[in-house]
Amino acid sequence: MTIATQPRYDWTSQEVQALFDMPFMDLLFHAQTVHRANFAPNQVQVSTLLSIKTGACPEDCKYCPQSGHYNTELEKEKLMEVQKVLQEAQLAKDKGATRFCMGAAWKHPSEKDFPYVLEMIKGVKQLGLESCVTLGTLNDAQAKQLAEVGLDYYNHNLDTSPEFYDSIITTRSYQERLDTLSRVRDNGVKLCCGGIMGLGEEQKDRVGLLRQLSQMAPHPESVPINMLVKVEGTPLENVDDLDEFEFIRTIAVARILMPTSHVRLSAGRQGMSEQTQALCFMAGANSIFYGEKLLTTGNPEADKDRMLFAKLGIQPEQRHDVSDEAVQESIVAQAKAQEEAKFFYDATV
Numbered sequence: 293m294t295i296a297t298q299p300r301y302d303w304t305s306q307e308v309q310a311l312f313d314m315p316f317m318d319l320l321f322h323a324q325t326v327h328r329a330n331f332a333p334n335q336v337q338v339s340t341l342l343s344i345k346t347g348a349c350p351e352d353c354k355y356c357p358q359s360g361h362y363n364t365e366l367e368k369e370k371l372m373e374v375q376k377v378l379q380e381a382q383l384a385k386d387k388g389a390t391r392f393c394m395g396a397a398w399k400h401p402s403e404k405d406f407p408y409v410l411e412m413i414k415g416v417k418q419l420g421l422e423s424c425v426t427l428g429t430l431n432d433a434q435a436k437q438l439a440e441v442g443l444d445y446y447n448h449n450l451d452t453s454p455e456f457y458d459s460i461i462t463t464r465s466y467q468e469r470l471d472t473l474s475r476v477r478d479n480g481v482k483l484c485c486g487g488i489m490g491l492g493e494e495q496k497d498r499v500g501l502l503r504q505l506s507q508m509a510p511h512p513e514s515v516p517i518n519m520l521v522k523v524e525g526t527p528l529e530n531v532d533d534l535d536e537f538e539f540i541r542t543i544a545v546a547r548i549l550m551p552t553s554h555v556r557l558s559a560g561r562q563g564m565s566e567q568t569q570a571l572c573f574m575a576g577a578n579s580i581f582y583g584e585k586l587l588t589t590g591n592p593e594a595d596k597d598r599m600l601f602a603k604l605g606i607q608p609e610q611r612h613d614v615s616d617e618a619v620q621e622s623i624v625a626q627a628k629a630q631e632e633a634k635f636f637y638d639a640t641v
Contacts (some may be wrong), residue, residue, distance in 0.1 A: 511552065
């Protein structure tokens with residue numbers, strides 16, 4: 293098989309399966325070759341993820357501790373105050389993050405809360421960070437408003453293959469997810485879209501998911517590949533573990549199928565050895581989340597990531613489009629604007 297280093301959008305299921313069937317070392321060689329043709333080989337983009345509204349979600353995703361359908365003893369919280377979110381964003385930047393992602397446990401944004409999210413995005417941008425949100429299903433007007441305030445990325449994962457999807461989620465269809473992605477893309481916002489491995493799916497479902505992602509034109513700019521974090525109280529708490537070599541294969545195939553996308557080694561890293569993570573980077577992963585939490589589940593601490601980076605000779609990817617002076621000016625301006633507008637949401641109400 294000839295491995296192209298530039299994007300193509302016509303991968304067949306048979307071709308994707310053939311990649312999974314390659315000898316492990318051959319697959320990693322091809323993935324690393326594609327990676328080096330499109331990215332600096334030893335740089336990794338660093339993001340931080342914050343849950344801005346936690347729990348009581350009406351969706352029934354079987355993996356999710358935030359679903360209101362399951363008893364996971366998760367403490368429910370309403371939407372965070374704008375100022376508190378921006379303080380967390382500044383802390384993330386101080387630790388080396390270049391992108392700040394905000395997640396809300398919603399089926400779709402409410403009319404009452406959406407304006408506060410728009411203010412959060414503006415503030416994050418003014419700090420000199422890339423902005424990303426995940427808010428559930430969007431309508432046309434909401435997608436347009438997000439674009440108007442300068443949102444960089446919208447996260448909306450497909451989770452798994454179209455064929456396996458109904459076994460995991462019944463409260464939102466696969467087509468609804470695709471429709472939201474189209475609305476976001478049509479308004480010029482970049483996509484952060486991937487899936488979760490280890491849901492009890494078969495390899496053909498991993499093939500189906502990656503092929504679905506590879507057919508998007510252009511490809512999602514960011515492709516998170518998550519390993520399921522099993523949470524007590526969810527229907528998948530006792531699902532069999534996915535073999536880590538199979539997970540690394542999935543990373544490598546994603547890199548080959550979407551050569552110019554950032555492939556993010558996402559949830560599940562806390563349970564992975566340094567050696568497994570190193571193989572994921574070798575397979576073409578070039579994005580991670582910093583921080584102690586991914587919404588509600590654990591994640592390696594930033595200091596541990598910096599130590600691993602040092603061992604591997606990896607440097608965090610830097611942004612060069614915002615000067616320090618501009619950032620400082622925007623911080624002052626944002627603080628003044630917030631005070632004057634009194635744009636604070638009381639999360640205790």
